[in-house]
Amino acid sequence: MPELRKDPIIGRWVIIATERAKRPTDLHVPAEDSPEGGFCPFCEGNEDKTPPEILVYCKDAEHKPNTPCWSLRGVPNKFPALQIEGGLNKRGEGMFDRMNGIGAHEVIIETPQHVKFMSTLTKEQIEDSLWAYRDRILDLKKDKRFRYVLIFKNQGIAAGASLEHTNSQIIALPIVPKRVAEEIEGAKRYYAYKDRCVYCDIIRQEQEANVRVINENRDFISISPFTPRFPFETWILPKSHAAGFEDLLKEEVEQLAFMLKDTLMRIDVVLNNPPYNYLIHNSPFHNRDGDCYHWHIEIIPKLTKVAGFEWGTGFYINPTPPEETAKYLREVKI
């Protein structure tokens, strides 16, 4: 019997189509060729093929900008979706509203080597990536035009990557994204009703039931959520309530790096290096609404096609129950 499940945060329903349940091998996606045809502007030695760096990690204190010998670089996106210079110039056209597409669009290059899969980076490299995310958030926060920073990764061509060299993207926006605003609204509603954080309650219930938990360490837990939109959707949450990613303590960064590498390795082994997106759902800069939001990471493998039903309803049909995906991911040898 297929099942309809309601997301406890935003109220979205998903159909868990148990009759069509799929094993991981049914979901393997064939690898796609790299689109760049051999040359990679993100590899060490090609620093002049990207815009000048805005962030660089390097052991050598005398390091000259935009030269080799770095361990991590942050650069503006060469083809930005938004433009950094200028004012918003909000205006109307009859009933329509528009403003200039002002924002930051940056890339974090997580390694000088041509590494395709983030899960194969060392724990130290992943820690550095997390520090770089934080550095950029703190810097972009100073710009009064921006209200939100989205950090995400497109891994694999099918997930929207245009280069195969592993990298993350950072977009600063003058508005709070719809999806995050909905989650914050939901968390506020729950808080008003229960006087508790909905994410904290989910973590507690998942730990007790222990069927959708994949792994946990001192500070973080990885789960298959109760209402996954997609097969093998996986969340990583801080176990203690925390509104802002950028407030992570040093030891928490280490714990998170372990958990992120652990989770991506499990996904890569079970699903044979699938294309995926991961997204950091963070609080907006201002107006944190009593800090009732709980930041977290969502990892979405791209294994199925989004079709008319999903676009027409905003609901999702998922052929793989999260209880099964959690079992596969928990039990795999990595």
Add this chain to the structure above:
Amino acid sequence: MPELRKDPIIGRWVIIATERAKRPTDLHVPAEDSPEGGFCPFCEGNEDKTPPEILVYCKDAEHKPNTPCWSLRGVPNKFPALQIEGGLNKRGEGMFDRMNGIGAHEVIIETPQHVKFMSTLTKEQIEDSLWAYRDRILDLKKDKRFRYVLIFKNQGIAAGASLEHTNSQIIALPIVPKRVAEEIEGAKRYYAYKDRCVYCDIIRQEQEANVRVINENRDFISISPFTPRFPFETWILPKSHAAGFEDLLKEEVEQLAFMLKDTLMRIDVVLNNPPYNYLIHNSPFHNRDGDCYHWHIEIIPKLTKVAGFEWGTGFYINPTPPEETAKYLREVKI
């Protein structure tokens, strides 16, 4: 300068990335092979390869069910996402809510011939498809478990089709989909503020500006909306306010069939038979909220990949301004 535009109905922002504007030929998607390997269960003569028909159009009054000589068939989906038999059995599990996945999942086979592209059906065949949609809505409305019927088409493998023989899908749901509920909320908010329908106002403004209009006839208008999520997203709306698709008059069905064929032909010529989804956004069965909603069809060519930014924000980056897509679609010779 890229532009941020706000959807006047649900308040979602899209980024129109004018700097990266793409011509239609940049967006052509290579045709994918048919997944069915030669045999088609939807072709005339293979009636026993589908579940028994629940609707058939045929000139012969003596026609025996599930035999050749039909012009249109409606059958249950062989691999339904929802199950038709049973009760909802709504229940909780701690803080989580679920119910049985009860619903109808049907297929309308629009022609006995192995036609791949709906735009090549005759106007009469498209009229019949619209009548079949209406027949099924009216029948499913009698089932008190259901609150909404979604009608949609997945054309092409990349748009989620599993067979290439043109067909539409019908899904009846025990809940109102999130996306439709948001539009109805938005329309109610606008009505409360202006005492007018937001879609009627959009049509009026588009007719006056006349830059995003593609075509119109007596009863229908096709436009590139002000805030398209995707390149070449196209809407068809009834020009007079109407809450329910199923209330179409006979002459309006003819007018709509013309406009649907006209629009799909324009899309197929400009974009070289792209994969697409179309969706009928209709009112829910009950609780029509003073009929402030305005039903319409959304056509979404699948030309770009949805990546991390879109999943993380619920916003969209669209590299093609609707003013340009409307011009291409308006001026193309069909």
